[in-house]
Amino acid sequence: MTAVLSCPGCAEPVGSGDGFCEACGRSLKPAPACARCGVGTVDDDGYCTACGARQPGPGDHAEVDLADVAGVTDRGLRHHRNEDAMAVVRTDGGVVAVVCDGVSVSPRPQDASRLACDTAVAVLATGFDPPAGSADRTDAALPADIPLPRAGDSAPLGADAPLAGDGSGADATAEAATREAALRAAAAVAALGTPESAPACTYVSALVRGGTFTVGWIGDSRAYWLPADGAPELLTVDDSWAVEMVAHGLMTAEQANADRRAHAITRWLGADAGPVGARVVTRSPTGPGTLLLCSDGLWNYLPTAEALAARYADLTGPAVDRARALVGHALAAGGHDNITVVLLPVPTPPEEDPS
Amino acid sequence: MTEFQVEVDQNEYLSDGASTVDAIATVTSTGQASTGVAPRAAEIIVIDRSGSMEYPPTKIKAAKEATRAAIDALRDGTLFAVIAGSSSAQIVYPRVRGLVPANATTRDEAKKAVQGVKPGGGTAIGSWLTLARELFLPHTDAIRHVILLTDGKNESEPAVDLQHALDACAGVFVCDARGIGTNWVVDELRRITTALLGSFDIVADPAHLKDDFRALMTHAMGKAHGDIRLRLWTPRGATVKFVKLVAPEVRDLTGGRIDVSAQIGDYPTGSWGSERRDYHVCVEIAPGAVGEEILAGRIRLVEVAADGTEQILGQGLVRAVWTDDLVLSTRLHPSVAHYTGQAELADAIQEGLEARRAGDTDTATSKLGKAVKLAAETGNEATSKLLKKVVDVLDADTGTVKLKPKVSAEDEMTLDVGSTRTVRTNKKN
Numbered sequence: 001m002t003a004v005l006s007c008p009g010c011a012e013p014v015g016s017g018d019g020f021c022e023a024c025g026r027s028l029k030p031a032p033a034c035a036r037c038g039v040g041t042v043d044d045d046g047y048c049t050a051c052g053a054r055q056p057g058p059g060d061h062a063e064v065d066l067a068d069v070a071g072v073t074d075r076g077l078r079h080h081r082n083e084d085a086m087a088v089v090r091t092d093g094g095v096v097a098v099v100c101d102g103v104s105v106s107p108r109p110q111d112a113s114r115l116a117c118d119t120a121v122a123v124l125a126t127g128f129d130p131p132a133g134s135a136d137r138t139d140a141a142l143p144a145d146i147p148l149p150r151a152g153d154s155a156p157l158g159a160d161a162p163l164a165g166d167g168s169g170a171d172a173t174a175e176a177a178t179r180e181a182a183l184r185a186a187a188a189v190a191a192l193g194t195p196e197s198a199p200a201c202t203y204v205s206a207l208v209r210g211g212t213f214t215v216g217w218i219g220d221s222r223a224y225w226l227p228a229d230g231a232p233e234l235l236t237v238d239d240s241w242a243v244e245m246v247a248h249g250l251m252t253a254e255q256a257n258a259d260r261r262a263h264a265i266t267r268w269l270g271a272d273a274g275p276v277g278a279r280v281v282t283r284s285p286t287g288p289g290t291l292l293l294c295s296d297g298l299w300n301y302l303p304t305a306e307a308l309a310a311r312y313a314d315l316t317g318p319a320v321d322r323a324r325a326l327v328g329h330a331l332a333a334g335g336h337d338n339i340t341v342v343l344l345p346v347p348t349p350p351e352e353d354p355s
Numbered sequence: 356m357t358e359f360q361v362e363v364d365q366n367e368y369l370s371d372g373a374s375t376v377d378a379i380a381t382v383t384s385t386g387q388a389s390t391g392v393a394p395r396a397a398e399i400i401v402i403d404r405s406g407s408m409e410y411p412p413t414k415i416k417a418a419k420e421a422t423r424a425a426i427d428a429l430r431d432g433t434l435f436a437v438i439a440g441s442s443s444a445q446i447v448y449p450r451v452r453g454l455v456p457a458n459a460t461t462r463d464e465a466k467k468a469v470q471g472v473k474p475g476g477g478t479a480i481g482s483w484l485t486l487a488r489e490l491f492l493p494h495t496d497a498i499r500h501v502i503l504l505t506d507g508k509n510e511s512e513p514a515v516d517l518q519h520a521l522d523a524c525a526g527v528f529v530c531d532a533r534g535i536g537t538n539w540v541v542d543e544l545r546r547i548t549t550a551l552l553g554s555f556d557i558v559a560d561p562a563h564l565k566d567d568f569r570a571l572m573t574h575a576m577g578k579a580h581g582d583i584r585l586r587l588w589t590p591r592g593a594t595v596k597f598v599k600l601v602a603p604e605v606r607d608l609t610g611g612r613i614d615v616s617a618q619i620g621d622y623p624t625g626s627w628g629s630e631r632r633d634y635h636v637c638v639e640i641a642p643g644a645v646g647e648e649i650l651a652g653r654i655r656l657v658e659v660a661a662d663g664t665e666q667i668l669g670q671g672l673v674r675a676v677w678t679d680d681l682v683l684s685t686r687l688h689p690s691v692a693h694y695t696g697q698a699e700l701a702d703a704i705q706e707g708l709e710a711r712r713a714g715d716t717d718t719a720t721s722k723l724g725k726a727v728k729l730a731a732e733t734g735n736e737a738t739s740k741l742l743k744k745v746v747d748v749l750d751a752d753t754g755t756v757k758l759k760p761k762v763s764a765e766d767e768m769t770l771d772v773g774s775t776r777t778v779r780t781n782k783k784n
Contacts, residue, residue, distance in 0.1 A: 037591075045650070045653075050590065053647065075646075078679065080676045
């Protein structure tokens, strides 16, 4: 016997085994229980019907597990939502990833970071692998009306080491795609707002292929190189007040970092940011290692490459466990900000064939 | 169709351990009731015919003239009746017990009947309202409204009778009241119209009554929704500290709560045309941890039809987010601050006038001084002006005042009546 039931949304009769109401499309699955009190259920606005607690949203804690490639993002303990976003996509022979951190004082920062990630990763994934037959055109996947900066133009501020790339076509393509991805992400985020009301975020991207990787950034989200052997390295230079004060010789690093404005960012993506381009670094290290992207929710607790590398060296197990452990480190230390960590092995091991 | 909008203004950030959440909900209704199909309305005009209405005789004359003007303002088809009240209540029109639809003939008959009303007897307002309730009872599908006029104190029935009548009439009809002359009691009309969700005012000069009644009736004819309720959901264990109407006037609705469930209560708001009203909701909840977000209240506007069916017209969320950022948590929302000041202003005036009547000069001076200061701070010019007829203002900024030795009854009552009228925050015109 099938019990006679009606849809709670439109009162149409529905079967007891139905997943959805055929009349109005409403889900007929029982609402999930509250994650806080366990008594109430989750209402349409995402709050508990009993205790009122806002339920963890899809972005509050998210993980990407692509075998040796992994990313974890978490709301942290002191913010009421996760304004960080990440995107990680495997490509033919490599991987691309983007981490963005929404600017808390801007409106809808979570929308800015999400859109920037999605926009940029699409460019990085497709722009890197030109369609077959047009391999001789380095900018095949990019619109012809946007002038592309050339690899030779790049003079990354603060990146003292000369470009490690060999200037080959592959490197130029990677850097062009990195710049283009940031430009498109910046344009998309700018289109979300007006100069008076501008959703905003920071940005760091990575494009790995073979033993070479290219990093691009705007703001204070960071990339670290953690080699299996040798000295770890902070690849990015924060676009922050403290760094600029020191760069212009106005303060010592100690003075600048002690100022309450130290962490204020000087470049970001948003309608109030003006035109911004990514600063770009390419490396072809001699040995294997891990390229780590993160938001300041992690590096605030492990600021130097040495501290981060020391913590990372203790970690074992699958990549997603190691990423979780780093997020756990930030949570244990106070979790004052949203935390995002992405781990990209270089070179990228092939994904295991599930068959 | 009329469209309702609910907007919530608040500072959702609370400091660690804080438990009180304040929010201002602005409800705006725009547009007309479906064109052509006017909502069914039922109107009863209740006029005082007690003996005092003849002293001076201009009062009863003005009351009749005003009633005729109100009858002329009835829309065709509106069900209506006229009641005259003294120590008991009598139906002046129609001749059969009940309501009749307005048309040229019934309007003429009613106006003639009003002409024949003779003053005499006392004042028992509870009995007048009870009769109005009986006449309305069969007409559950209509928007029901009473215009009540009195010139005196409710002294021909025990006070408890009036309270019983109010309890029985609440939810059956909305009542706007007018006091003519200066021998009626402000608190009495305030109590009646608070229970029956209407306005009240003083008409000291009988000559102004006609225009006032016509305006009241025209306003009543613009109401498109009869029974609208503010429905408040709160989390388990929460306490609703208060629900107040704060604009266009202050009225505490907390006591009018109808429990829907343990966590949900309805606060009747009466009938609505195209208008805007602001409500201040204050909820006490168990403090959450820093970083947690709790829904502290869900405010819904619900229309309840005669057959009990409900329609949700709008919704707003009251949130609480605990933070250790003091810059965020110590900011009082300007709308909350503004209306808290306006509510304090109304209290200060009423308490000040009561102390003045009791001969307690010190309390009266201090309360009315506070009122002068609050009125100046919140930009309530109308109230500032009324206050100046009762006190000499030495310094508005500090609230330094001196009671005027002689104050007319009209000025005192006008200030008392006007004490609950508020000015809006100018955020959204």
